[in-house]
Amino acid sequence: MRVxxxxxxxxxxxxxxxxxxxxxxxxxxxxxxxxxxxxxxGEAVVLSVRPETEALLREAAGxxxxxxxxxxxxxxxxxxxxxxxxxxxxxxxxxxxxxxLAVSEHDSALDGIDGRYWTELDAAVNVALTDLxxxxxxxxxxxxxxxxxLEGAIANHPLLFEGGRLHVNADHRPPRxxxxxxxxxxxxxxxxxxxxxxxxxxxxxxVRAAVADLAAATAxxxxxxxxxxxxxxxIATNAVEHGSGEARVALWIAGxxxxxxxxxxxxxxxxxxxGLRAPHPADPRGRGVWIARQLCDVxxxxxxxxxxxxxxHAVP
Amino acid sequence: xxxxxxxxxxxxxxxxxxxxDGLDRNERVLYFDDGTAEGVLNRLSDxxxxxxxxxxxxxxxIVPAEATRAIFHTPLPEARAMMLEHIDGSxxxxxxxxxxxxxxxxxxxxxxxxxxxxxxxxxxxxxxxxGITALCLYxxxxxxxxxxxxxxxxxxxxxxxxxxYDDGLLRVVRTGPTSARLSGEVDHSNRPAIARLLETTLxxxxxxxxxxxxxxLNLASLRFIDVASAVSLVHAAEGFPDTHRLVLTDVxxxxxxxxxxxxxxxxxxxxxxxxxxxxxxxxAGPGPVPGSGRHxxxxxxxxxxxxxxxxxxxxxxxxxxxxxxxx
Numbered sequence: 001m002r003v004x005x006x007x008x009x010x011x012x013x014x015x016x017x018x019x020x021x022x023x024x025x026x027x028x029x030x031x032x033x034x035x036x037x038x039x040x041x042g043e044a045v046v047l048s049v050r051p052e053t054e055a056l057l058r059e060a061a062g063x064x065x066x067x068x069x070x071x072x073x074x075x076x077x078x079x080x081x082x083x084x085x086x087x088x089x090x091x092x093x094x095x096x097x098x099x100x101l102a103v104s105e106h107d108s109a110l111d112g113i114d115g116r117y118w119t120e121l122d123a124a125v126n127v128a129l130t131d132l133x134x135x136x137x138x139x140x141x142x143x144x145x146x147x148x149x150l151e152g153a154i155a156n157h158p159l160l161f162e163g164g165r166l167h168v169n170a171d172h173r174p175p176r177x178x179x180x181x182x183x184x185x186x187x188x189x190x191x192x193x194x195x196x197x198x199x200x201x202x203x204x205x206x207v208r209a210a211v212a213d214l215a216a217a218t219a220x221x222x223x224x225x226x227x228x229x230x231x232x233x234x235i236a237t238n239a240v241e242h243g244s245g246e247a248r249v250a251l252w253i254a255g256x257x258x259x260x261x262x263x264x265x266x267x268x269x270x271x272x273x274x275g276l277r278a279p280h281p282a283d284p285r286g287r288g289v290w291i292a293r294q295l296c297d298v299x300x301x302x303x304x305x306x307x308x309x310x311x312x313h314a315v316p
Numbered sequence: 317x318x319x320x321x322x323x324x325x326x327x328x329x330x331x332x333x334x335x336x337d338g339l340d341r342n343e344r345v346l347y348f349d350d351g352t353a354e355g356v357l358n359r360l361s362d363x364x365x366x367x368x369x370x371x372x373x374x375x376x377x378i379v380p381a382e383a384t385r386a387i388f389h390t391p392l393p394e395a396r397a398m399m400l401e402h403i404d405g406s407x408x409x410x411x412x413x414x415x416x417x418x419x420x421x422x423x424x425x426x427x428x429x430x431x432x433x434x435x436x437x438x439x440x441x442x443x444x445x446x447g448i449t450a451l452c453l454y455x456x457x458x459x460x461x462x463x464x465x466x467x468x469x470x471x472x473x474x475x476x477x478x479x480x481y482d483d484g485l486l487r488v489v490r491t492g493p494t495s496a497r498l499s500g501e502v503d504h505s506n507r508p509a510i511a512r513l514l515e516t517t518l519x520x521x522x523x524x525x526x527x528x529x530x531x532x533l534n535l536a537s538l539r540f541i542d543v544a545s546a547v548s549l550v551h552a553a554e555g556f557p558d559t560h561r562l563v564l565t566d567v568x569x570x571x572x573x574x575x576x577x578x579x580x581x582x583x584x585x586x587x588x589x590x591x592x593x594x595x596x597x598x599x600a601g602p603g604p605v606p607g608s609g610r611h612x613x614x615x616x617x618x619x620x621x622x623x624x625x626x627x628x629x630x631x632x633x634x635x636x637x638x639x640x641x642x643x
Contacts, residue, residue, distance in 0.1 A: 229540070
């Protein structure tokens with residue numbers, strides 16, 4: 001008899017709200033009271049906004065602790081990578097400071113060709129930050145260049161912030177649904193790889209040796225090199241474990257490190273953005289991708305009809 | 317004597333043991349390199365054999381691959397004279413004896429079989445007349461089955477090492493009733509081997525009152541472990557009865573980091589000792605390991621117990637000494 005174990009759902013502590021602004025002045029006017037309130041409650045304030053906005057919101061925060069993330073570190077246009085990084089930083093901050101208010105502002109420089117970076121980011125935030133005591137207010141322009149941005153924002157946020165009040169968003173949909181309609185985009189194509197090989201489960205050691213060889217040609221130290229080998233090994237293992245048994249790896253020496261792509265032709269996993277949430281200690285699966293995400297500077301998963309693809313970028 | 321290793325790991329293991337035994341007996345040791353010396357030296361440092369001083373003093377000498385190759389292009393009498401010079405030289409220098417080992421596969425290319433066998437016969441003569449020790453290694457990657465059978469015939473002894481598991485990537489040798497040594501790499505392809513090993517070892521320990529309650533795995537030569545295998549070690553330890561522990565010794569920094577990320581510090585019945593850094597090793601870890609508080613304990617793990625099942629056996633029963641025991 002096979003017993004299915006159901007994972008106990010972690011309590012949702014994230015408050016993820018969408019707010020729409022007509023102008024920069026409108027944004028500050030709307031956000032300042034929220035920041036002041038949080039400061040009054042003794043919460044730390046995290047800002048991922050344009051420099052002018054940041055200065056004004058710092059004023060509103062008064063003496064409260066303010067952490068600026070800068071204008072969203074452009075994680076090479078991977079929304080899921082930005083969310084993973086945000087989760088890492090907020091996990092650390094909330095473990096010391098308790099509840100945190102986060103304010104983010106749309107930045108059209110990250111729109112890409114159709115603005116789906118933002119949809120991917122917000123969906124990934126819903127997954128990665130679920131269990132953190134964070135109130136996150138995402139500010140979007142009334143009229144973005146791509147209408148999909150606002151559509152995605154409305155679908156992704158469980159809460160709307162309008163007229164100074166939070167209310168439940170009836171149009172909110174879970175990340176899986178949102179991403180089914182607008183899947184994560186493939187990253188920018190790179191040139192011919194420095195190494196390209198097909199491998200099976202019995203050739204994982206050859207993949208590791210290839211990564212170690214290339215890493216040795218860059219500025220990675222021993223420990224970092226071992227970590228990158230581990231990250232690629234975990235993604236490669238997943239590909240041959242869940243895929244058709246054979247997968248492809250392509251490696252590039254980039255100007256600032258190493259890029260690896262793993263492609264498999266297997267059936268898509270049920271989870272659209274794997275490895276964003278820490279696996280339960282008793283869960284034997286899922287830890288590999290989680291650890292790989294922690295070790296890589298970018299880890300981007302996308303899917304298309306040909307299968308599942310992962311790009312990793314690691315810098316020394 | 318000769319040995320036919322199943323894998324590179326075994327080749328390094330057998331060679332390192334042979335070299336270490338010679339150093340222990342204050343013999344001069346000559347290693348004819350064939351691209352394997354680095355692996356053997358790494359294995360010696362895993363085994364914590366101090367070989368740097370012997371390398372400096374010349375007690376241990378590595379004959380470069382080109383020189384090894386050249387020997388097979390030297391006429392037999394000259395080669396014999398050269399060997400005699402080495403043997404007499406080591407006696408004169410006060411060494412207790414002379415031993416040599418290495419891979420001779422360069423001799424295969426043009427010289428097989430006549431000259432190759434002739435050289436080996438000549439060497440055999442020296443072994444008998446002058447009491448030197450020579451270990452010839454024939455592994456299946458470099459020699460064909462037919463060649464191996466032929467070479468087995470011209471050697472008087474063959475070393476065979478008991479192997480619990482060896483797939484060319486991972487090698488497991490039992491070192492006692494509840495201890496084993498792992499060398500190589502563990503990944504998705506051979507993960508079940510570890511699970512089986514732990515299961516049977518724990519079973520043996522539970523059935524025997526005299527068996528130690530620690531299941532000890534020496535990981536000095538384990539160079540890679542994947543996340544799922546590390547998780548399975550942690551889970552296995554958590555599943556042990558209260559009376560028993562899983563002890564991982566001589567863990568390399570890279571493997572230690574994987575174990576730490578997989579919850580090893582929180583498993584009550586899992587003890588991890590990292591490989592102690594010493595100055596006399598070429599294998600240098602990448603420095604301090606973060607979060608190693610629990611692993612930093614200075615209590616050096618006991619050396620793997622050398623049991624009858626762990627040592628060397630020689631198939632001819634003429635009492636070749638147990639090399640491990642001798643150390």
